Amino acid sequence: GENVEQHPSTLSVQEGDSAVIKCTYSDSASNYFPWYKQELGKRPQLIIDIRSNVGEKKDQRIAVTLNKTAKHFSLHITETQPEDSAVYFCAANPGYSSASKIIFGSGTRLSIRP
Amino acid sequence: ETGVTQTPRHLVMGMTNKKSLKCEQHLGHNAMYWYKQSAKKPLELMFVYNFKEQTENNSVPSRFSPECPNSSHLFLHLHTLQPEDSALYLCASSQEGLAEGTGELFFGEGSRLTVL
Numbered sequence: 001g002e003n004v005e006q007h008p009s010t011l012s013v014q015e016g017d018s019a020v021i022k023c024t025y026s027d028s029a030s031n032y033f034p035w036y037k038q039e040l041g042k043r044p045q046l047i048i049d050i051r052s053n054v055g056e057k058k059d060q061r062i063a064v065t066l067n068k069t070a071k072h073f074s075l076h077i078t079e080t081q082p083e084d085s086a087v088y089f090c091a092a093n094p095g096y097s098s099a100s101k102i103i104f105g106s107g108t109r110l111s112i113r114p
Numbered sequence: 115e116t117g118v119t120q121t122p123r124h125l126v127m128g129m130t131n132k133k134s135l136k137c138e139q140h141l142g143h144n145a146m147y148w149y150k151q152s153a154k155k156p157l158e159l160m161f162v163y164n165f166k167e168q169t170e171n172n173s174v175p176s177r178f179s180p181e182c183p184n185s186s187h188l189f190l191h192l193h194t195l196q197p198e199d200s201a202l203y204l205c206a207s208s209q210e211g212l213a214e215g216t217g218e219l220f221f222g223e224g225s226r227l228t229v230l
Binding site for chain 2: 032034036042043044045046049087089093101102103104106107
């Protein structure tokens with residue numbers, strides 16, 4: 001089945017700097033890659049997603065890139081702010097199923113230093 | 115208010131007890147999910163229901179028993195649990211199309227379970 005690896009497990013960056021989180025997946029048939037953000041004590045929420053027919057997608061300070069050949073995708077946050085502190089989860093859908101049966105990575109705890 | 119509500123928010127039970135977690139979604143979605151979140155394995159998929167039919171059982175022990183009476187309600191029945199089952203149990207819903215859904219999961223706030 002699908003396996004999603006996520007790195008690093010923790011990340012600390014200075015406010016205003018950029019943060020990058022990387023994930024790899026194992027199922028070459030996967031075609032949907034969402035990213036979820038979970039603030040402390042709150043529920044996970046979708047922040048951005050990308051499908052396999054594009055290589056990059058941006059939404060303000062957040063961007064995601066996808067390399068299908070290498071089976072890896074990354075989340076980029078620019079001009080980080082204190083409210084970006086949270087746990088971020090990447091995910092991928094197993095190729096045999098519809099889009100929402102996604103498998104999550106282990107999470108990255110991002111801390112923004114003032 | 116995200117449209118997915120879970121009760122109870124906190125539950126403490128002994129290993130011989132029987133309890134249930136409840137999830138209700140008000141978003142008109144047709145798929146519902148149970149996820150387990152713990153320090154060892156964050157966001158681990160347990161069960162998937164699509165149009166009230168269970169379509170995924172991710173090798174979950176039989177002491178966890180799901181029930182989906184309709185597309186708006188999902189239960190997780192718990193019996194003879196172990197201390198290692200202590201975790202946050204998250205319910206989620208999504209809208210699935212015939213070929214492919216949007217993929218967005220809407221989570222509830224979770225039920226924090228402690229097994230003594």
